[in-house]
Amino acid sequence: MIKYRLLCKNCNLNFDSWFASSNEYEKLKSKKLLVCHYCNSQKIEKTIMSPQLINKSKSDENIKLQRINEVKKTIKSYQKFIKNNFKYVGKNFAFEARSIHYNNEKKPKGVYGTASKKDLKELRDEGIDAQMIPWIEETDN
Numbered sequence: 001m002i003k004y005r006l007l008c009k010n011c012n013l014n015f016d017s018w019f020a021s022s023n024e025y026e027k028l029k030s031k032k033l034l035v036c037h038y039c040n041s042q043k044i045e046k047t048i049m050s051p052q053l054i055n056k057s058k059s060d061e062n063i064k065l066q067r068i069n070e071v072k073k074t075i076k077s078y079q080k081f082i083k084n085n086f087k088y089v090g091k092n093f094a095f096e097a098r099s100i101h102y103n104n105e106k107k108p109k110g111v112y113g114t115a116s117k118k119d120l121k122e123l124r125d126e127g128i129d130a131q132m133i134p135w136i137e138e139t140d141n
C-alpha cells in the first residue's frame with residue numbers, strides 16, 4: 001500500500017488516499033476515476049508521499065537496529081564473563097569437559113571452546129553440563 005497526498009487543482013484542497021501501488025494510482029487517474037473529495041473535480045494531482053509513512057518505516061528500521069545492538073551487547077557481556085571465569089581450550093573442549101567431569105576436581109574451573117553438535121550431544125548423554133551459546137568474534141566491532 002502506498003499513501004499519496006492528492007491535491008485538487010480546482011478547489012486547492014489536499015487529502016490523503018491509499019493505493020495498492022503507484023501503478024494503481026496511474027490507472028485510476030487515466031480512467032478519470034480520481035475525483036476530489038470536496039468538489040468532485042477530476043483535476044487531481046499527486047503531491048509528495050505522506051511524510052508519516054516515510055517516518056514510520058524509518059523508525060521501524062531504527063527499532064530493528066536497536067534490538068540487534070541490544071542482543072549483541074548481551075552476547076558480549078556473556079563473553080566477557082566467560083573469558084574472565086572460564087579457561088579457553090579451543091578445539092579440545094570435549095576432552096577438557098570430560099576430564100573435569102571424570103576427575104571430579106574440587107573446584108573445577110569451567111572451560112570454553114569449540115565443539116560440534118555431535119560432541120555436545122555426547123557430553124550431555126554422559127551427564128556433562130555443556131551449553132551452546134551464540135558467539136561474536138571480537139573483530140566485528
Ligand SMILES: [Zn+2]
Nearest residue numbers: 008011036039
Ligand atoms: Zn476539489
